Amino acid sequence: DTGVSQNPRHKITKRGQNVTFRCDPISEHNRLxxxxxxxxxxxxxxxxxxxxxxxxxxxxxxxxxxxxxxKGSFSTLEIQRTEQGDSAMYLCASSLxxxxxxxxxxxxRLTVL
Amino acid sequence: xxxxxxxxxxxxAEGRAANLPCNHSTISGNEYVYWYRQIHSxxxxxxxxxxxxxxxxxxxxxIITEDRKSSTLILPHATLRDTAVYYCIVLGYGGSQGNLIxxxxxxLSVKP
Numbered sequence: 001d002t003g004v005s006q007n008p009r010h011k012i013t014k015r016g017q018n019v020t021f022r023c024d025p026i027s028e029h030n031r032l033x034x035x036x037x038x039x040x041x042x043x044x045x046x047x048x049x050x051x052x053x054x055x056x057x058x059x060x061x062x063x064x065x066x067x068x069x070x071k072g073s074f075s076t077l078e079i080q081r082t083e084q085g086d087s088a089m090y091l092c093a094s095s096l097x098x099x100x101x102x103x104x105x106x107x108x109r110l111t112v113l
Numbered sequence: 114x115x116x117x118x119x120x121x122x123x124x125x126a127e128g129r130a131a132n133l134p135c136n137h138s139t140i141s142g143n144e145y146v147y148w149y150r151q152i153h154s155x156x157x158x159x160x161x162x163x164x165x166x167x168x169x170x171x172x173x174x175x176i177i178t179e180d181r182k183s184s185t186l187i188l189p190h191a192t193l194r195d196t197a198v199y200y201c202i203v204l205g206y207g208g209s210q211g212n213l214i215x216x217x218x219x220x221l222s223v224k225p
Contacts, residue, residue, distance in 0.1 A: 042200055
């Protein structure tokens with residue numbers, strides 16, 4: 001399967017713990033996006049990378065959130081000191097360039113107890 | 114990016130055409146209309162996009178009005194597997210970095 005993959009698919013954690021999610025984009029895709037989706041809402045943009053450079057962050061991305069894309073390949077999204085409001089589906093997408101469609105992964109569903 | 118308006122839900126009989134409308138009255142000349150769909154518990158899936166002309170691919174057809182203020186996504190022969198939330202998104206490349214702005218979409222239910 002050469003699509004976008006995300007791990008883990010599900011994560012349950014206790015409030016205050018740190019969590020890290022991984023996204024493996026389609027190889028040769030330069031752009032990588034992170035979105036967050038809560039129940040009943042459409043996905044909301046968090047941040048994106050052009051190769052290894054993080055070029056834009058949404059105001060939704062608080063100081064507790066950090067994302068990396070070392071060497072322009074896979075990306076990680078870390079949430080520190082999780083809160084119940086962080087419970088959501090975290091989606092990753094990649095595209096060949098800005099002008100190409102985005103391919104989404106299956107998402108990581110986070111539940112903060 | 115311009116905003117879009119879609120009906121919250123629609124029903125369609127299996128085998129019939131599903132016509133999903135979208136209003137984007139403030140669309141600018143360099144902004145494209147994109148359609149994605151999201152089947153329950155999966156990530157969104159790209160369907161089709163267009164600028165001015167009507168477009169067709171293996172999944173659907175996109176009809177854009179001449180004034181570009183509205184469009185219709187057509188699934189010619191809907192199946193049960195087409196049940197999903199369909200998002201109409203307007204995306205401009207002039208000043209945009211390409212991040213998609215999703216609304217609530219239209220929940221399409223295909224019924225046998």
